[in-house]
Amino acid sequence: MTGLPALLDGVLVVSLVLLGLSAILVVVRLLRGPTGLDRLVALDVLVAEFLCGLVVYAALTGNSALVPVVVAISLVGFLGSTTVARFVRRGTDR
Amino acid sequence: MSAGSEDGLAATLDAVGTVAIVLGVLLTLVASVGLLSLPDVLSRMHAATKPQTVGLVLVVIGGALHLRTSVDVWMLVLVGAFQLVTAPVTAHVVGRLAHRGDGVRRDLLHVDELRDSADDVDPGPDDPEPDTTAHPSDVPGGRQEGS
Numbered sequence: 642m643t644g645l646p647a648l649l650d651g652v653l654v655v656s657l658v659l660l661g662l663s664a665i666l667v668v669v670r671l672l673r674g675p676t677g678l679d680r681l682v683a684l685d686v687l688v689a690e691f692l693c694g695l696v697v698y699a700a701l702t703g704n705s706a707l708v709p710v711v712v713a714i715s716l717v718g719f720l721g722s723t724t725v726a727r728f729v730r731r732g733t734d735r
Numbered sequence: 736m737s738a739g740s741e742d743g744l745a746a747t748l749d750a751v752g753t754v755a756i757v758l759g760v761l762l763t764l765v766a767s768v769g770l771l772s773l774p775d776v777l778s779r780m781h782a783a784t785k786p787q788t789v790g791l792v793l794v795v796i797g798g799a800l801h802l803r804t805s806v807d808v809w810m811l812v813l814v815g816a817f818q819l820v821t822a823p824v825t826a827h828v829v830g831r832l833a834h835r836g837d838g839v840r841r842d843l844l845h846v847d848e849l850r851d852s853a854d855d856v857d858p859g860p861d862d863p864e865p866d867t868t869a870h871p872s873d874v875p876g877g878r879q880e881g882s
Binding site: 685 | 797804
């Protein structure tokens with residue numbers, strides 16, 4: 642009876658580690674990206690991965706206190722990326 | 736008997752939720768590798784939409800199957816629906832800006848439907864008309880850098 646929940650928790654921990662790894666890859670693109678639009682896309686992906694990490698953490702611990710945080714970050718992330726896209730408007734590709 | 740079936744149901748929901756989370760996380764990992772290795776802004780956007788929509792929706796479904804209370808499930812549904820609505824908006828803006836700038840490798844495109852519309856005479860929806868009467872003070876940023 643203890644086999645399956647322990648296995649599922651282990652799988653969730655592994656997926657959190659994989660999320661951290663992919664966030665590192667995205668941060669490399671964010672630092673390296675030649676244009677501002679590359680950095681904007683990388684920042685969007687970073688926000689999405691942060692949301693995924695919060696949801697996985699909530700599923701791992703069974704603690705639902707982080708779910709409103711997920712809602713708030715998804716709203717604010719959209720506003721932030723659209724605002725930055727407005728500022729890299731034209732001529733400022735770098 | 737009922738307690739046993741309850742436990743079985745909980746274990747099944749946990750297992751299905753974990754499978755969904757793992758699928759979403761693997762998709763996110765693949766998309767991050769693609770974001771690092773693809774050549775230009777448009778193809779990086781192609782990679783970037785995977786964790787933004789499908790990956791996040793899979794992870795959210797998995798989290799909802801794990802948490803299983805009404806408020807949490809509806810909040811997670813809200814997150815998924817909002818991400819599905821807003822990701823195309825950002826992608827549209829970024830793609831249009833990339834086509835205006837030099838974020839597109841034109842030699843990699845098979846079809847460029849925006850080729851005939853010159854980027855200078857196609858203002859964005861919130862751009863003032865680039866009218867023929869010269870108002871150089873109206874466009875402070877771009878024109879100075881372009882010249």
